[in-house]
Amino acid sequence: MELIKLDSQTTNPLSELSGDVSASSGTLTFESDAVDAAVDNNVGPLDSNGATDIQVTPSQSGVSAYVLVRTTSGDGAEVNADGDLTLSGDVDLIGVEVVTVQETASTADPQSDTVAPGDDVTFDVNTNLGTDTTAEAAHSIVLYREGEIENRQVRFRTDAEIDDVADFSLSDEDFTVETDIEGANGVLEIVGEATIFGFDISDRRSEGLVTVRGTADDFAPDATVTLDSDAAPVDISTKSILTGTAEDEIVVETLADFEEGDYKFVHVAQQDGDISTTSGTITLAEETTTSPPPDDDAPDDDDDDPPRQTQPEVDVDRTTNVVTAQVRNAQPGTPVQVDVRQSTPDPVADIENLEITSRVAGDFSVEVERLTGPPADTPQVPPTVSSPIRYVRMDTSLSNADIERARATFRVSNERIAQRGGSPETVVLNRFAGNGWETLPTEPIGQTEDGEATRFRATTPGFSTFAIGVQEANISVTDATLAQNTIEVTEEADVEAVVENTGSANGTTTLTVTADGETVATQSVTVQAGDTRTITLSPTFDTAGTYDIAVNGVAAGTLEVEATATPTPTDPTPTPTETATPTATDTPSPTDAPDDDDGGTPLIVFGLIALLFAIVAVLLRQADN
Structure with missing residues (x-):
């Protein structure tokens, strides 16, 4: 095994190395001016537990990385004359350790x-x-x-x-x-x-x-x-x-x-x-105050104030679609948990809990209302944000400026997530912020007790109208064109398709090129959310004819496929009127007689070989570069 040692004074050497990588003749070369590389080839083998003990002494302060590799064939890890690290052959990565060495x-x-x-x-x-x-x-x-x-x-x-x-x-x-x-x-x-x-x-x-x-x-x-x-x-x-x-x-x-x-x-x-x-x-730790010892001589005071209530009180009133909560004696910086589950749970999606941390002391109220759609003054959630499952109005008497942090816990049925073609990672809580819908930081936190739904937690900077949604891809072909309108049989026809994703999630779709309704080419393509890509597909045709070409139903044009033209013979057979009677001197001997067919074959073969050598040379030059 070999231990690769990388020393740098300014940066993590692993990220620095990843900047310049070249490949040639089966060898990877890593270059970095900011990192000194060395290879120790005298590392013992792994024991039966897959472990080995290696002692190293860094020569300078900074960040050092140690990479343990095992070479099964080839030269493995080496440092060339330029000081660059090279890997060649079959090299297995065993482990990596990064150490900060102080002066x-x-x-x-x-x-x-x-x-x-x-x-x-x-x-x-x-x-x-x-x-x-x-x-x-x-x-x-x-x-x-x-x-x-x-x-x-x-x-x-x-x-x-x-x-x-x-x-x-x-x-x-x-x-x-x-x-x-x-x-x-x-x-x-x-x-x-x-x-x-x-x-x-x-x-x-x-x-x-x-x-x-x-x-x-x-x-x-x-x-x-x-x-x-x-x-x-x-x-x-x-x-x-x-x-x-x-x-x-x-x-x-x-x-x-x-x-x-x-x-x-x-x-x-x-x-x-x-x-x-x-x-x-x-x-x-919270600061604590020590009360003075009681004064036995002090007169009794029947009007002593009651002890200070330090824990907030929460009273909740639940109806079918509205939950109202009154919070009393909230303390600055102390989170208050408010159970806002409806009296009749919605099996599809519901807000279950609000955690509100106020910046000010005092009382405040919370109201959560389950909606069948957005309020009249609020637009629908656009598909570029998410596909809404449930709209909810959440309000509080606190101003946004008085809220230090607010988090909502909600659940969505796994069946509904699957119906939307999503996963727990694509579920989000959206908030209408006055100028438009925004996506809040949302993450799954586990399954419900019955395993039928997933719970999520989202952080919001304020309260207004919300929508629980699933981010979906919405991919379609918006345009298709032919690069050429006429080709010959067996030639490729380049068909360009403009593919757009107007959805809120990355997605993959299959592009299908049809000729007169019959599939002639397919290709899978991934499009990022909100992105547009132009994809070229290149079907071939074995039969001459006229074809109407389309990509996923979007017309690209009419393609004329012509039969391959028959070449005119270079040595046509002479007509009888042109035949001359040869003299003895005009008659070639058998050894001198050319065979038109066999004579042309070596030229074609040599031409193909030359073409192959040219292609290989170009590929090798690209690899070297």
């Missing part, structure tokens, strides 16, 4: 060891990588509930072949993500310019639950994301300052719904290509 320990001191959930945590940080405390540096702090991440798993799977890597034919569909992490609940903030896998994430901030599925939709919309049955969100906040100073102050925000307990923080600093790190713990 020294950084400093990150929280200004308070205990803070309340929802309060900021301020850190005094120092890279400790030089004496100039004003030198430019980058800092990142991750704060998460201790023990909540260490045992979680995120598994990436792919069925892609190495040839797909070589010709850059990988797609989102080649990857599956399996995890027991539902998402990150917290405040994620980046200050400065940054990109990840080509996506600009500069000066970005998000608050609340960022789901794994939502992140996959942003970066890899066609990848498959599977949540384990015990998947749950993790309380985590991060702050990255990319253009700070060696000595700086970092403020990390927390949310009011963070669970109390011990939280671990990890600080990573980078200065002049060197890295330093440190870690520690703080405690998130």
Whole structure:
């Protein structure tokens, strides 16, 4: 086995390597100016448990990646004279490990060891990588509930072949993500310019639950994301300052719904290509007040105020289609759960629960009404957004500005999802926001107790009219044309079809070319939501004639297929009037007599061979390039 060692001071070397890949003569070459590559060929075999112990000593600080491979044939992993990593032959990937190597320990001191959930945590940080405390540096702090991440798993799977890597034919569909992490609940903030896998994430901030599925939709919309049955969100906040100073102050925000307990923080600093790190713990806990001891000499006061009610009270009134709830004594930053199930459940789809976190203390009301369609002043949900299953009106006496977070839990019958040709991943909650319909972050959270429906959770910035819907593809051929109107038998006829997806989900359809109603060619094509593609199909015809060509019923034109023309002989048989009586000197000997048929054959064969060599040469040149 071989251990590939990749060292970089500035970036993740694996993502850096993926930038330049070339293939030639069965060898893949990875090029990167920012990464130093080396191969250790003296790695022992795997034991009976499929494990091996490898000791390495990094030579510099930065990010290092170690890739363990096994070569079953060919040269395997090597570093060529240019310092580029090459893979040739049959190479199996055994495992990958990425390690951050620090130059020294950084400093990150929280200004308070205990803070309340929802309060900021301020850190005094120092890279400790030089004496100039004003030198430019980058800092990142991750704060998460201790023990909540260490045992979680995120598994990436792919069925892609190495040839797909070589010709850059990988797609989102080649990857599956399996995890027991539902998402990150917290405040994620980046200050400065940054990109990840080509996506600009500069000066970005998000608050609340960022789901794994939502992140996959942003970066890899066609990848498959599977949540384990015990998947749950993790309380985590991060702050990255990319253009700070060696000595700086970092403020990390927390949310009011963070669970109390011990939280671990990890600080990573980078200065002049060197890295330093440190870690520690703080405690998130609500402030408690200690009452003074009773004064036995104090006079009794029959008018003592009653103890303060800290838990909100919720009273719910249910009718057939309307649920009204009165919430009393809500506290800022404290989520209130409101059961809004109707007195008569709808077996198709229904809102079941609202979780509302108010920014202000006091009372408020909630009303949820099941609708048969959108209100008179609200348009239908367009097919580019979703195909609606159920309209619902949800209102509250709180203003949108007073709502810190609101989440709705709803269910949809699995039968109805299947009838719409969808899956749980295509179910969404839409909200009419005044100027139009928007799709809210929605994710499946499990099956109902009877297994007949799937439950979902969606986060909304406010209340108005909502629609539970399924995102569907709506693919059609809008135009079809012939590249040529006349061809000969056995020639290809290029038929161009314009394919449009006006739906709200990506989809695949089959294009069918017909000639006088008979199928002559088919092709499967995938079209992204809201996209239009032009596809060329090239059927051939064995019989001469005139054909009406169409693609999925859309007329492309009339095609004339002509019989192949018979070539005129190059050596026609002389007519009798042209026959001359040869003299002895005019009569060729048998060895000199040419055979018209046999004499032409070698020229044709040599021409075909020359043509094949030319094609091969072009292909090889393309491969080299």
